[in-house]
Amino acid sequence: MTSTGSPPKDHRTRDRVIRALLFVAVGVSLTVTLWGMDLSRLGAALKAADWRWLLLAALANTASQTTRAMGWNAMLTAPRIRFPLLVRIEFAAQAAAAVSPEGMGEFVRIGYLLREGVTRTVTVTLMLVRKYFSSLGLVPFLVFVWRPGSGVPGWAVTVAWLYAAVLAVETVLVVRVSRAPAAPAREGRLRKVVFDARTALGPVRRPRVFAEVGAAAVATRALDFIAAAAVARSLGLPLSVAVLVVVLLSVEVSNVLPTLPGQLGTFEAAVLGATAGTLGQAEGLAFALVLHAQQVLPQIPLGMIAMADTSILRNRSKRNSS
Template structure:
C-alpha cells in the first residue's frame, strides 16, 4: 500500500448495529401493529374459519415473494444477481414493509443491493419501474369490474378507469425516458444522476425483459387474488370475483395514503369500503383483519430469517475471501 492510499474501512460493527436496530424495530413495530388490532374479533373469525383455506392463502403470500424476485431478476441483466439472494432480499424487504409505513422497507433493499455493487440511483430507478409493473399487473383483473352484470358500485368502475388512465400516462413517460440516453455534455451531479437513472432503464427497453417483468407482476397479482379468494372461502363469505378485484384495487389505491406501520387502518378502511353493501360491518371487518393478517404475519418471521441468513452468507463470503 502506498503512503497516499488509505486502509480499507471496516464497516462490520456499523452493519451489526444497523441489523440489530432493524430487528428491534421489526419486533417493536409488530407489537404496535398487533396491539391496534381487534384480536378478539379476529380470534372469533378464525375459530369458525376453515384452516385449510387459510393455509392456502398463506402459501400464496409466500409464493408471491418469489414472483416479485423473478421480476427483479429479469431487470438485473448486468451485473447479474443470484436469484436465491433476490428471494431472500424480497422476504427481508416485505418483512420490514409489513411493520412500517409504505416505502420504508425499500431502504432495506437499497442497503442489500448496495453491498452487491448496485448503485443507489440504479436501485431507486428500478424500484419505481417495479412499482409501475406491479400496478400494471392488476389491470387484466379489472375486466371483471367492467363486466356487464358485475353489480359493483359506480365509484369502483370510475376508480378502475382512472387507475388505467394514470397507468397509461406513466407508460408514455417510461417509454420516453427509457430511450437510450446520451452522455451529459457538461459535468454536474444532477446530470450524472439523471444519466445513471436513464441508463438503469436499459433492460426495460428490451421486449423480452419487459414481457418477463410484466408476466411476473401479473403472476404476483394472481397470487394476491388467490389469497383473497381463499380468505373469503375460509370465512364462508359470499364475495364475487368482481368484488374481490375491487378489494385489491382499493388496497392498491390506499397505498398512496400516509399510514401506520403495516398499513394498519388504511388497509382495513379500503377493504371495508370495497365490501360495503355486500357484507355487514362485522363480516367486512373480520374479512379485512384476516386478509391483512394473511399478508403481514407470514412475512415477518420468514423475513427475519432471510435477513439473518443473508448476513451469515455475507460474513462467510468475507472469511473465504480473506
C-alpha cells in the same frame, strides 16, 4: 498488512449497525402493529374460519414473494445477483414493509443490494419501475369489474377506469424515459444522477425483459387474488370475482395514503369500502382483519429468517474472499 480481499473496517461496522437497526425496527414495529389491532375480533374470526383455506392463502402470499423476486431478477442484469439471494432480500424487504413505517422495506432492499454492488441510484430507479409494473399487473383483472352485470358499485367502475388511464400515461412516460440517454454535456451531480437513473432503465428497453417483468407482476397479482378468494372462502363469505378485484384495487389505491406501520387502518378501511355493498360491517371487518393478517403475519418470521440467512451468507462470502 491488511489483505486486499478483506472488507474495510468501517464497512463491517456499518453493516453491523444496519443489520441491528433492521432487527430492532422490525421488532418494535411488530409490537406497535399488534398493539393497535383488535386481537379478540381477529381471534373470533379465525376460530370460525376453515384453516385449510387460510393455509392456501398463506402459501399464495409466500409464493408471491418469489414472483416479485423474478421481476427483480429480470431487471438486474449488471451485476447479476443469484436468484435465491433475491428471494431472501424480497422476504426481508416485505417483512419490514409489512410492520414498519412507509419506506422501511425499500430501505432494507437498498442496503442489501448496495452490499451486492448495486448503487442506490440504480436500486431506487428500479424500485419505481417495479412499482409501475406491480400496478400494471392488476389491469388484466379489471375486466371483471368492467363487464356488464359485474354487480360492483359505479364508483368502483370509475376508479378502475381512472386507474387504467393513469397507468396508460405512466406507460408512455416509462417508454420515453427508458430510451438510451446521451451523456450529459456539462458536469453536475444532478445531471449525473439523472443519467445514471436513465441508464439503469437499459434492461427495461429490451422487449424480453419488459415481458418478463410484466409476466411476474401479473403472476403476483394472480396469487394475491387467490389469497383473497381463499380468505373469503374460509370465512364463508359470498364475494364474487369482481368484488374481490375491487378489494385488491382499493388496497392498491390506499397505498398512496399516509399510513401507520403495516398499512394498519388504511388497509382495513379500503377493504371495508370495497365490500360495503356486499357484506355487513362486522363481516367486512372480519374479512379485512383476516386478509390483512394473512399478508402480514407469514412475512414477519420468514423475513426475519431471511435477514439472518442473508447476513450469514454475506459474512461467509467475505471470509472466503479474504
